[in-house]
Amino acid sequence: MLNELWLLVSVVILFIGLVASQGLLLVLGALSLIVSLVAKFWDRVAFQKVTHFRTLSHARAFVGDTVEYVITLSNEKAIPLIWVDIQDAFPEGLELPGGSVRGSGVEVIRQHCITTSLLPYQKVTWKYKIECTARGYHRIGPVRLRSGDIFGFSSAEIYYPKVEHLLVYPKIVDLGELIFPEQHPLGESKSWKPVVQDTTRFLRQRDYSPVDPMKHIDWKATARKQRLQTKVFEPVVSLNVLIALNAATSEYAWQGSNRRFFERAVTAAASVASDADRHGYTYGLISNAVASYSGKWLSVPMGASSSQLSMILESLAMAGPYVVTPLTEVLKGERASLPSGTTVVLVTSILTRAMATEINLIKDSGYQVRVLYTGDQAPSVEMPGVPIVRLGRILETQVDYEPAMA
Known part of the structure; x- marks a missing residue:
C-alpha cells in the first residue's frame, strides 16, 4: 500500500514539474518514480528462486535423545535480499540450544526466529541439536519468510506450509x-489344547501311542509294566x-x-x-x-x-x-x-x-x-x-x- 501511494506521489510531482517547467521538481519526481518502480519490482521478485529446507537426522527418538537439525536458505538469483526474517513454528517439548525461540504457553505458538541477509546465489546453513525433553508427536513448521527492499518502502513475505515431524517415544524405565x-x-495357564508341552513339569505316565515322540518313552516304567510307557507333561499355552x-x-x-x-x-x-x-x-x-x-x-x-x-x-x-x-x-x-x-x-x-x-x-x-x-x-x-x-x-x-x- 505504501509503495502504491509513493508511486502516485512521484507521478504527481513529475507532472507538476512538467507543467511548471521546474527542473528540480522534474528531477525529484523522476528519482521518486525510479525508486518506486524499483521497490515494486523488488517486491514481486524478492522470493523468486528462494528455497527453505529443514532436515532432521532422525524422525524418531526417545526422551533425552538429541537430534541433528539443519536449516538451509538459498537465493538462486542475481538479486540480493538485504534482510530476511525467518519465523518457524517450533513445538513445546523440544529444546533448541543456541537458537532464538520466542513465545511460550498454550495460547502462544513458539517461533524459532532467524534474521540474516542473502547475497546473489548464496546459500546459508544453520546447524542445531534438538533436545527431546518430552514425548509427543512434534511438528516443526510451517515457516514464514519476510524481507524488505533497500529503501524500506515495501516488504514481502512468503509462507511455506511444509512441516517436519519428530516422534518422541516415552521414556522406558527398567523396573x-x-x-x-x-x-x-x-502365570502360565493350563489349557485343554496344549500348544506347548513343558518338559520340566512331569504330570503322569500312560501307555505309549504311535504318535508319541520316542524321546518321551519312560524306560524304567516300561520295564516294570512290561509294556511301553510314555511320559505325560503338563500342557501350557x-x-x-x-x-x-x-x-x-x-x-x-x-x-x-x-x-x-x-x-x-x-x-x-x-x-x-x-x-x-x-x-x-x-x-x-x-x-x-x-x-x-x-x-x-x-x-x-x-x-x-x-x-x-x-x-x-x-x-x-x-x-x-x-x-x-x-x-x-x-x-x-x-x-x-x-x-x-x-x-x-x-x-x-x-x-x-x-x-x-x-x-x-x-x-x-x-x-x-x-x-x-x-x-x-x-x-x-x-x-x-x-x-x-x-x-x-x-x-x-x-x-x-x-x-x-x-
Whole structure:
C-alpha cells in the first residue's frame, strides 16, 4: 500500500514539474518514480528462486535423545535480499540450544526466529541439536519468510506450509522383577489344547501311542509294566501379554486430568512393552486414551514381530490424556477374544469398583491379571488374589510431566 501511494506521489510531482517547467521538481519526481518502480519490482521478485529446507537426522527418538537439525536458505538469483526474517513454528517439548525461540504457553505458538541477509546465489546453513525433553508427536513448521527492499518502502513475505515431524517415544524405565517375577512371570495357564508341552513339569505316565515322540518313552516304567510307557507333561499355552492402559486419572470426568499420573502410566506401559519384547512374549496394547490427530483410542493387536515394540511405542508417544470411554468398556470388548494363557497387565493411577469388578471377571475366566498402580496414595479398592504393584514413587523422579502433542 505504501509503495502504491509513493508511486502516485512521484507521478504527481513529475507532472507538476512538467507543467511548471521546474527542473528540480522534474528531477525529484523522476528519482521518486525510479525508486518506486524499483521497490515494486523488488517486491514481486524478492522470493523468486528462494528455497527453505529443514532436515532432521532422525524422525524418531526417545526422551533425552538429541537430534541433528539443519536449516538451509538459498537465493538462486542475481538479486540480493538485504534482510530476511525467518519465523518457524517450533513445538513445546523440544529444546533448541543456541537458537532464538520466542513465545511460550498454550495460547502462544513458539517461533524459532532467524534474521540474516542473502547475497546473489548464496546459500546459508544453520546447524542445531534438538533436545527431546518430552514425548509427543512434534511438528516443526510451517515457516514464514519476510524481507524488505533497500529503501524500506515495501516488504514481502512468503509462507511455506511444509512441516517436519519428530516422534518422541516415552521414556522406558527398567523396573526389573516389579513387572514380571522371574519364576512363572505371567502365570502360565493350563489349557485343554496344549500348544506347548513343558518338559520340566512331569504330570503322569500312560501307555505309549504311535504318535508319541520316542524321546518321551519312560524306560524304567516300561520295564516294570512290561509294556511301553510314555511320559505325560503338563500342557501350557504360549505366553501372551495384553497391556491395558487407563488414561483416566480421576473417577469422574468433571474432576479433570492429572498430567503427572497420566505420564507415569504411559511410562509404565512402555516399560512393560519393552520387557515383554525382551522376553520374547506375544503382546499387545489397548487403552481408552485418544491418539493425537486421530480421535481414536489406542489399540495395537497382539503380535510378536520385530516391529511390535515400535508400533506400541508410537501409539504411546501420541497418547493424549483424553478419555473417550471408560476402560472397563474397552476391556469388556476384548475379554471374549483374549487368547488362552493371556496375562492382562493393567496400568492405572486409579482403581474403581467398576474396574475391580471387570478385573475379577477376567480373572474368573481363567486369565492372569497384574495391576501396575501409578497413583500416589494406596488404592481405595482391594482385590484379593490380584497382585498390585505400586510404582508411583519409583516413577516420580524419572518421568517428564510436560508432554507435547503439537
